[in-house]
Amino acid sequence: MKRARTALLWLLLGAVVVALALRHRDDGVEHPVARRQFLAMGTQITITLAAPESANSAAALDDAQQRISAFAQIWAPWGDGALATINQQLRANQTAPIPDDMLPLWTRALSLRARSDGAFEPRIGALVRLWGFDDVARLRSEPPAPAAVRAALSDISAAPLSLGPCAGPVDRRCYGPAPGVQWDFGAIAKGWIVDQTLAELRKAGFDNALVDAGGNLAVRGQHGTRPWRIGIRNPRGDGSAEHPRLLATVDAHDEAVNTHGDYERYFEFAGQRYCHILDARSGMPVQGLQAVTVLHPDAAYADAAGLAVFVAGPLGWREAAARLGLEQVLVVTADGHIIATPALMGRLHAEPGIRIEPMDAPP
Amino acid sequence: VTRGDAWVLAVLVALVAWVGIYSWGHPSGGVRQWFAAPVPATWVELRCGDGTPQRYPLSAPRTLDIRCRIGLSRIIIEAGRVRFISSPCSGQLCVHAGWLTRSGEMTTCLPNGVSVRLGGTDNSLPAIDAVSQ
Secondary structure (H helix, E strand, C coil): CCHHHHHHHHHHHHHHHHHHHHHCCCCCCCCCCCEEEEEEEEEEEEEEEEECHHHHHHHHHHHHHHHHHHHHHHHHCCCHHHHHHHHHHHCCCCCCCECHHHHHHHHHHHHHHHHCCCCCCCCCCHHHHHHHCCCCCCCCCCCCCHHHHHHHHHHHHHHHCCCECCCCCCCCCCEEECCCCCCCCCHHHHHHHHHHHHHHHHHHCCCCCEEECCCCCEEECCCCCCCCEEEEEECCCCCCCCCCCCEEEEEEECCCCEEEECCCCEEEEECCEECCCCCCCCCCECEEEEEEEEEEEHHEEEEHHHHHHHHHHHHHHHHHHHHCCCCCEEECCCCCCEEECCCHHHCCEEEECCCCCCCCCCC | CCCHHHHHHHHHHHHHHHHHHHHHCCCCCCCCHHHHHCCCCCEEEEEEECCCCCEEECCCCCEEEECCCEEEEEEEEEECCCEECCCCCCCCCCHHHCCCCCCCCCCCCCCCCCCEEEEEECCCCCCEEEEEC
């Protein structure tokens, strides 16, 4: 009987080992998802619901796609949508009435502009166009003339910031005249619509969802029985063993994971990379960082504040992140150092061969 | 069977029951994965614009030409991975994106409207749901 008891004890030990092992096996199961993928806002939008495909999920995805497409039409700086019409009126030296349904995002953008000391600047449209970053199909091969950049900058600095009452008896908000200003909400609009879409999906009963607007993404709930797992792109990764495409993965919980990088739209001239992220105060593409990733519960905030951290550059990013209340930040410097804030460091699962350094105290 | 053996047996049964109950709903997938259907092979989906995606297995090397908005994009599958090798766009960002290897990764040639997305479960690397980029 003693032998039997020993055998049973070994079985017991085995059961404990199995229980522990189970905690780390999470990739054998594909959880059902309903997914919709489409092009809008100049990028690929992917909505993933952690739910089986059904008439309900299809209706929710249809609705989300329609909302995002309508939003994209309203907020495109160029073309024939509402913002494009405002920009046309400003070019014609007219005062532009702002539709009421545009005011929430508009005022949010202005408040984030103030909080970022102008590093995030929605009046940047003319400058973006001057640099040729407004059209994915048309990239410049050389920088614009310095005089043209200076002229665009002085137009921005001379122009008013806030909206005022329109002339006449109707209670509406107007902007202008400011002929040099073209509004472009590109650095907040994707985050905003990602949040709005997640809120609408929740109302429709889909509490577990991921909305990805070209890598600018946020999640709610989880993916089946595990958290949503998000990869963070290696700015110089090409999928080779030396340069993996991802730096790390992170399990996301009801938050946005937002990355700004110098690799999405850029051109090279005389050995210098000119990326699409412009510093509205110098009129020039930002140099010195390859990428900035921020995690924050609010996707619109993550979008605009993440941009402000990128614009702050290699010397100023720590201070900018602290000032903007961003605790979870990952930065890749121009010379390839990968640095994470303490709050994010413990959450990251670095890819093989990737070394992430903890951030020093702010200077 | 002595009283001691009965106790050990009872504890063992309780422990096994606990492991089962605890891990059934555990975020790791728990014991359910032992009963789950076999996972599908790793595949790639190619799509032009908002059209219907075409799915190809990554198990066999091949070259895929897809004509979309402004011309022909060429994509190759090789050694379980996939990449753009040419596309009629000025930026060539999709080509510079290099090899996609992991389930959940995606890249798009926006000017041509061609997107490539990997799916299925990779045995060597955990699947991801999206890439922040």
